[in-house]
Amino acid sequence: MKPIIRVENVGKRYRIGTRQATYGTLRDTIAGTVRSSLARRRNGKPSSANTLWALKEVNFEVEPGEIIGIIGSNGAGKSTLLKLLSRVTAPTIGRIELYGRLGSLLEVGTGFHPELTGRENIYLNGAILGMKRAEIKRNFDDIVAFAEVERFIDTPVKHYSTGMYLRLAFAVAAQLEPEILLVDEVLAVGDANFQKKCMGKMGEVAKEGRTILFVSHNMTAINQLCPLTLMLSEGRVARFGNTPEVVAEYLKTGSERGGERTWENAPSAPGSARVRLHAVRIKSRGQVSAQVDIDQETSVEVEFWNHEPNIANLCVNIYVVDSVGNVVLSSANTPNANSTPDGWYEQTHERGLHRATCTLPANFLNEGRYYIDVYLVTLGPLQVEVSEPRVMAFDVFDTGVMREAGGGRHWAGVVRVRLPWQTKFVRPIDNEARTTQPSPG
Amino acid sequence: MHLSDTALPEANVTMNSMASAAQIRLPDKPQVTIQPGKAWGILDVKELWAYRELLYFLTWRDLKVRYKQTALGVAWVVMQPLMMTLIFTVFLGKLARVPSDGSPYPLFVFAGMLPWLFVSGSIIASGTSLVGNSNLITKVYFPRVLIPAAIVCGRLFDFVVSFVVFAGVMVYYHVGLTRSILMLPVLIVLTTILALSIGMWAAAVNVKFRDVAVALPVLVQLWMFTSPVVYPSSIVFSRNIGPVFRWLYSINPMVGIIDNFRAAILGNPFNWPALLSATVVTIVLFVYATYEFRRLETSFADMI
Numbered sequence: 111m112k113p114i115i116r117v118e119n120v121g122k123r124y125r126i127g128t129r130q131a132t133y134g135t136l137r138d139t140i141a142g143t144v145r146s147s148l149a150r151r152r153n154g155k156p157s158s159a160n161t162l163w164a165l166k167e168v169n170f171e172v173e174p175g176e177i178i179g180i181i182g183s184n185g186a187g188k189s190t191l192l193k194l195l196s197r198v199t200a201p202t203i204g205r206i207e208l209y210g211r212l213g214s215l216l217e218v219g220t221g222f223h224p225e226l227t228g229r230e231n232i233y234l235n236g237a238i239l240g241m242k243r244a245e246i247k248r249n250f251d252d253i254v255a256f257a258e259v260e261r262f263i264d265t266p267v268k269h270y271s272t273g274m275y276l277r278l279a280f281a282v283a284a285q286l287e288p289e290i291l292l293v294d295e296v297l298a299v300g301d302a303n304f305q306k307k308c309m310g311k312m313g314e315v316a317k318e319g320r321t322i323l324f325v326s327h328n329m330t331a332i333n334q335l336c337p338l339t340l341m342l343s344e345g346r347v348a349r350f351g352n353t354p355e356v357v358a359e360y361l362k363t364g365s366e367r368g369g370e371r372t373w374e375n376a377p378s379a380p381g382s383a384r385v386r387l388h389a390v391r392i393k394s395r396g397q398v399s400a401q402v403d404i405d406q407e408t409s410v411e412v413e414f415w416n417h418e419p420n421i422a423n424l425c426v427n428i429y430v431v432d433s434v435g436n437v438v439l440s441s442a443n444t445p446n447a448n449s450t451p452d453g454w455y456e457q458t459h460e461r462g463l464h465r466a467t468c469t470l471p472a473n474f475l476n477e478g479r480y481y482i483d484v485y486l487v488t489l490g491p492l493q494v495e496v497s498e499p500r501v502m503a504f505d506v507f508d509t510g511v512m513r514e515a516g517g518g519r520h521w522a523g524v525v526r527v528r529l530p531w532q533t534k535f536v537r538p539i540d541n542e543a544r545t546t547q548p549s550p551g
Numbered sequence: 552m553h554l555s556d557t558a559l560p561e562a563n564v565t566m567n568s569m570a571s572a573a574q575i576r577l578p579d580k581p582q583v584t585i586q587p588g589k590a591w592g593i594l595d596v597k598e599l600w601a602y603r604e605l606l607y608f609l610t611w612r613d614l615k616v617r618y619k620q621t622a623l624g625v626a627w628v629v630m631q632p633l634m635m636t637l638i639f640t641v642f643l644g645k646l647a648r649v650p651s652d653g654s655p656y657p658l659f660v661f662a663g664m665l666p667w668l669f670v671s672g673s674i675i676a677s678g679t680s681l682v683g684n685s686n687l688i689t690k691v692y693f694p695r696v697l698i699p700a701a702i703v704c705g706r707l708f709d710f711v712v713s714f715v716v717f718a719g720v721m722v723y724y725h726v727g728l729t730r731s732i733l734m735l736p737v738l739i740v741l742t743t744i745l746a747l748s749i750g751m752w753a754a755a756v757n758v759k760f761r762d763v764a765v766a767l768p769v770l771v772q773l774w775m776f777t778s779p780v781v782y783p784s785s786i787v788f789s790r791n792i793g794p795v796f797r798w799l800y801s802i803n804p805m806v807g808i809i810d811n812f813r814a815a816i817l818g819n820p821f822n823w824p825a826l827l828s829a830t831v832v833t834i835v836l837f838v839y840a841t842y843e844f845r846r847l848e849t850s851f852a853d854m855i
Contacts, residue, residue, distance in 0.1 A: 112577055193852065208581055210582060226612065238693065
């Protein structure tokens with residue numbers, strides 16, 4: 111069959127200099143130009159040390175109606191690929207042909223303006239996503255019903271709760287009727303109900319015979335939705351084939367080990383201009399370690415730089431994800447989610463380095479490998495500052511006490527909580543039991 | 552990025568959404584081809600037409616957001632020209648006795664203020680518009696030129712509102728309209744193209760060099776005093792200033808625009824040579840600005 115997407119020898123090169131210093135002033139550039147032209151005169155060619163190929167020699171074809179999962183570790187080029195497909199940025203070399211209209215759910219709520227009402231944002235966001243006014247009008251009631259915001263439709267969205275905001279944003283994007291749909295980790299935020307809705311919508315779209323490219327770290331979702339998966343590694347297509355095989359290979363390669371990741375170079379650290387990640391650590395027995403004893407408390411430390419004076423409502427979220435991609439738990443430092451309230455969330459904060467520590471109890475996670483996702487979000491209006499899925503991996507292992515108790519077997523279950531058990535004698539087998547039975551005659 | 556849409560998006564909307572995979576018929580030619588940037592061609596008119604509704608919504612957002620949660624709301628649009636007219640009338644008209652080509656000075660300065668505030672406001676707001684919309688630019692595709700264009704459209708709306716107030720001032724001074732007013736639409740189109748040209752150039756360059764946003768207000772201030780906003784151009788042209796300075800002065804497109812704007816409204820004779828030079832300069836600026844914009848456009852998302 112004829113492909114609907116054809117990607118031919120596509121490459122994208124970033125100059126690391128321009129990427130790190132996101133913008134320059136005229137003076138820097140003049141100085142830089144002089145310096146590099148001097149260097150060129152000496153070396154004869156521009157140096158390749160300060161360039162980075164985010165994607166290189168990428169070739170693949172997608173047939174209409176196919177649902178393709180895209181996986182790969184952080185920095186493998188997934189986002190760059192989506193940016194090229196959605197025409198946000200141009201490739202350095204190569205060619206992409208699309209034989210249909212392409213819509214993307216890359217960032218729900220893009221272009222939402224906090225001062226505008228829900229109704230106004232529906233029209234604005236629809237237009238930004240490429241919908242016609244008539245199309246939005248026709249779908250307006252569906253959007254409002256899907257988002258469950260009927261009562262607040264004429265309220266500025268800055269007064270919305272995070273959930274309402276997300277539902278509305280997704281509802282607009284879900285009305286797109288493109289032949290090709292790009293979906294990127296929209297499921298990472300929002301409650302279980304919302305995630306279910308999103309997945310349902312994607313299933314519907316898939317049934318209609320549209321082509322979907324789905325980028326996710328959630329291997330369960332990839333397994334459920336996508337018959338085929340493309341795995342990227344260091345900017346190249348590492349594997350493209352049946353999902354179970356590709357996912358198995360991906361899980362084998364694993365994520366970072368060592369229990370600590372630090373970003374010394376601020377501009378290249380993950381984050382926004384306001385908040386940047388500095389370090390993520392797993393600690394057990396007070397030591398940084400990716401090997402965690404099941405009998406010990408485990409703490410997850412998230413260190414981040416705040417560059418905004420008087421930042422408020424900064425919410426630090428972590429997800430603990432198991433090896434198949436199930437989210438075991440999500441937690442945040444917001445007052446209602448925090449069992450040891452410290453007031454940090456409600457206060458405003460100066461510029462500087464902050465550290466949030468979340469302690470997972472001992473005897474809680476079962477044996478196995480787990481991943482940490484870190485999301486830093488400022489609320490009201492919602493803005494994602496840091497989004498780092500699978501930033502860290504750690505293994506929980508058993509000291510042997512419980513293993514012996516279980517007869518050396520692996521205990522079933524995602525969690526292994528020592529629960530209070532009380533087992534008592536109730537009564538003996540005696541004659542009373544017999545006498546209480548109605549006697550014949 | 553060279554993009555060729557062989558079909559407008561609406562062609563696909565009518566497609567039966569329940570079509571199964573087998574029923575989808577693919578076009579023979581790709582609808583979109585994504586290639587490395589080709590730094591040529593000016594604006595893609597066909598694509599802009601397909602996105603006309605987005606221009607409308609961006610303009611509407613600009614207006615809506617600008618006056619949300621303000622007590623006076625749209626009254627602020629007319630406050631600026633009114634206050635400036637008042638100040639200039641007191642200090643320049645009454646005290647310094649600046650000539651006004653026979654019209655009442657308040658009317659004269661208000662008539663000059665209208666196109667001037669439209670152009671200067673458009674340019675300064677456009678300059679930071681792309682950077683201010685970085686969340687859109689790094690996430691969704693649409694013709695980027697719509698962002699500064701929406702700013703200019705929003706200011707055009709302000710201009711029209713101010714004009715209504717100006718009509719009231721004309722009635723107060725018993726100044727009637729003449730047939731010259733027929734030139735007004737032509738002048739408004741010319742002014743809009745000028746504002747858009749400089750605005751889009753500034754916006755594009757500001758993505759890489761944030762100096763632009765800092766320098767613009769200063770340059771615009773200087774430009775105001777080298778344009779006949781608060782004084783008539785006749786006080787420059789009537790002096791024996793030599794051909795070079797005279798040429799330099801008339802290369803400023805705002806000379807032709809403001810002079811003829813006043814002529815159209817107040818019924819003075821038109822300054823045709825100045826209008827011709829303003830038109831030529833505006834067209835040159837427009838071609839240059841669109842070329843620069845297209846050239847820089849491909850790297851906005853990587854640099855912003």
